[in-house]
Amino acid sequence: MNTNYTSTRDNSVHLSAKQAIKKGFADDKGLFVYPELGQNQLNLNEILKLNYHDIAKTVLAKLLPDFSKEEIDESVEQAYRNSFDSDKITPVVDVDNFHVLELFHGPTSAFKDVGLQLLPQLMKHVLTDDNKVMILTATSGDTGKAALEGFKDLPNMGITVFYPDGGVSKIQKLQMTTTGGSNTRVAAIRGNFDDAQTNVKLIFNDQKLKDQLGDKVSLSSANSINIGRLIPQVVYYFDAYKQLVNNGAIKAGDKVNFTVPTGNFGDVLAGYYAKLLGLPVNKFVVASNENNVLANFFETGVYDRNRPFFQTVAPSMDIQISSNFERLLYYKSGEDTAYIKQLMDDLEDSGKYRVSKDVLKAIQKDFYCGYSTDDEIEAAIRDVYNQNGYLMDPHTAAGYKVMRDYQKLDDTPMILLSTASPYKFVKAVATAVLPEEADSDNVLQTMKDLSTKTKTAIPDNLAKVWELPVRHETVIDKSDMESYVKAQVEEVFYDKDQSSSH
Numbered sequence: 001m002n003t004n005y006t007s008t009r010d011n012s013v014h015l016s017a018k019q020a021i022k023k024g025f026a027d028d029k030g031l032f033v034y035p036e037l038g039q040n041q042l043n044l045n046e047i048l049k050l051n052y053h054d055i056a057k058t059v060l061a062k063l064l065p066d067f068s069k070e071e072i073d074e075s076v077e078q079a080y081r082n083s084f085d086s087d088k089i090t091p092v093v094d095v096d097n098f099h100v101l102e103l104f105h106g107p108t109s110a111f112k113d114v115g116l117q118l119l120p121q122l123m124k125h126v127l128t129d130d131n132k133v134m135i136l137t138a139t140s141g142d143t144g145k146a147a148l149e150g151f152k153d154l155p156n157m158g159i160t161v162f163y164p165d166g167g168v169s170k171i172q173k174l175q176m177t178t179t180g181g182s183n184t185r186v187a188a189i190r191g192n193f194d195d196a197q198t199n200v201k202l203i204f205n206d207q208k209l210k211d212q213l214g215d216k217v218s219l220s221s222a223n224s225i226n227i228g229r230l231i232p233q234v235v236y237y238f239d240a241y242k243q244l245v246n247n248g249a250i251k252a253g254d255k256v257n258f259t260v261p262t263g264n265f266g267d268v269l270a271g272y273y274a275k276l277l278g279l280p281v282n283k284f285v286v287a288s289n290e291n292n293v294l295a296n297f298f299e300t301g302v303y304d305r306n307r308p309f310f311q312t313v314a315p316s317m318d319i320q321i322s323s324n325f326e327r328l329l330y331y332k333s334g335e336d337t338a339y340i341k342q343l344m345d346d347l348e349d350s351g352k353y354r355v356s357k358d359v360l361k362a363i364q365k366d367f368y369c370g371y372s373t374d375d376e377i378e379a380a381i382r383d384v385y386n387q388n389g390y391l392m393d394p395h396t397a398a399g400y401k402v403m404r405d406y407q408k409l410d411d412t413p414m415i416l417l418s419t420a421s422p423y424k425f426v427k428a429v430a431t432a433v434l435p436e437e438a439d440s441d442n443v444l445q446t447m448k449d450l451s452t453k454t455k456t457a458i459p460d461n462l463a464k465v466w467e468l469p470v471r472h473e474t475v476i477d478k479s480d481m482e483s484y485v486k487a488q489v490e491e492v493f494y495d496k497d498q499s500s501s502h
């Protein structure tokens, strides 16, 4: 068996891509990584001739070597056959002297669809015989719905999503609570996102529960720590480059820059993987919001999460521990797992760590980092709409502001990743673009006003969600999450007690 993967914190760990996808993260709490990444690269000229699906198959064959060709082909076809409203899957749009890579054409209008349409298809080939997996996800909004859609009605898989009661937007809540399917479960938690996240981690690590679930049922995660969600994101970096070559903006072999609005560092890390695999990239411009832990790190080499937490207009980037940054540290330290373990122990003990000068320099060679305040985000949405007629969501706008700062230093062709439809975060967008302050109580009306004013279409899933019946109304105490999970495992996999509400 191909055991290409190891843990960022212990290089004596060896497992296959399938095992890594099934487990989610390592027992030592490290993340699974591919040590030889970059030692044999993809053929760029071949890739430039392929469509999105075939680029996906090429990238996956390289990074998931224990999957058969048939398994990869079938997974990619199932994932992207008709779930996206663009046949390019992730189209590039030209705006001024930069290009926007639109990642929001999937079923829930956020970029997480790209990974979460494919992860469940891969998971299918990981489960053997009558093995079953229950996916547990704590969400602050976007991941929950994208995961529900990806896993909906797949055999031997169930999905349970926890969100903070009152802690997600009206539209995000509706998206989740109206989800169909017989294996989907959604519960609001009396508590905040951290409570939901902390308890999900406790459930994952609960040996007693594992024993009760037995050999047949395992728990796994749909977060970007799972390589099965991260690797599909490598694909659109290659595909975007191809689109620029095809429309004559660059020549094959030219370098480009990417700007990426960043939270957990999954999206931009996938770009770095593409670079290691041979994509000609000069710089990755990383954008944070007012939760600017990473921007400070780039100046000082100290990652320090001891700071106030801000709720911003770009909530999917409201994060203080960028989990996937650990993977970058692994590669940039020369794959020194003992060193990474030390840093992560420091982070757990004191909330901070300091990297060596060499590691910081190695990171700065490939990455630039800045941040955007809420006011700057709003101004960016307004300016780009007024000057270029292009409507951005607040996360994309955070990227735009940092991109403009960086473009003063470097005029390499630039691709800005757009991570959500403006209609998914309609309040902030309406505030920036519509003449009157948006009426927060009538989100649907605000969407219609925005559509009329900007002559852009409301994505189908966001227009229709208002008419769907609410199917998931459960609200529970955080202390009841574990018993809730147990009950859902019984219901979904053993068809017991179908009378309970969900």
Ligand SMILES: *Cc1c(COP(=O)(O)O)cnc(C)c1O
Residues within 6 Å of the ligand: 110, 111, 112, 142, 143, 224, 261, 262, 263, 264, 265, 266, 267, 268, 316, 317, 395, 419, 420
């Ligand atoms: C999740 C998310 C991000 C952050 O992506 P990471 O991979 O966590 O860095 C940015 N924008 C939107 C809209 C998101 O949903």
